[in-house]
Amino acid sequence: MLPFGVSPVGVLLAAVATFVIGMIWYSPILFAKPWVALNGYTPDKLADMRKGAPRAYGVSFLAYLVLGVGIAAIVRGGAPLAGMWTGIQLWTFIVMPVSLTALVFSDKRFGAWLIDAMYQFVYFAAMGAILSRWG
Numbered sequence: 001m002l003p004f005g006v007s008p009v010g011v012l013l014a015a016v017a018t019f020v021i022g023m024i025w026y027s028p029i030l031f032a033k034p035w036v037a038l039n040g041y042t043p044d045k046l047a048d049m050r051k052g053a054p055r056a057y058g059v060s061f062l063a064y065l066v067l068g069v070g071i072a073a074i075v076r077g078g079a080p081l082a083g084m085w086t087g088i089q090l091w092t093f094i095v096m097p098v099s100l101t102a103l104v105f106s107d108k109r110f111g112a113w114l115i116d117a118m119y120q121f122v123y124f125a126a127m128g129a130i131l132s133r134w135g
Contacts, residue, residue: 004073010134011068017130018064018123019057025119038112064123071127072135080129087128091121 002008026032036046049056071090075083096117103113 002069002072004069006069006072006076006131006135010072010076010131011065013134014068014071014127014130015061015064017126018067019061021123021126022060022119025115025122031115035112035115038109038115068127068131068135071124072131075128075132076135078132080133083128083130083132083135084125085128086132087124087126088121090128091124095120095124 002011024030026035041049071087074090075086078086099113099117099120103110
């Protein structure tokens with residue numbers, strides 16, 4: 001059993017859903033082109049990033065699992081809509097202020113931050129909904 005008595009199945013479902021949302025979010029269907037342009041990535045930089053992609057995806061997935069445990073500890077047992085709302089509140093009052101503060105002390109462009117932040121907003125809402133039911 002995981003900490004806080006949360007369900008491993010729910011945490012795994014939430015992490016997979018977050019990963020799938022990210023695959024779509026950062027694909028050419030949605031935001032790949034503007035995200036690449038706003039970050040100033042060159043073809044050489046993208047090639048280097050692809051080489052490190054397996055490690056980056058692995059670390060991201062582990063982070064989503066840890067995040068899933070935390071969100072499940074907060075939302076489990078409620079209705080999916082309530083879980084979604086809790087996920088949105090967690091993003092609004094914790095994640096967004098932290099990442100916005102990091103933005104103002106970096107050289108990252110606001111548009112690139114906004115694409116990343118909205119991805120986080122969506123997956124926090126999704127994780128909340130999933131984990132309220134299966135967490």
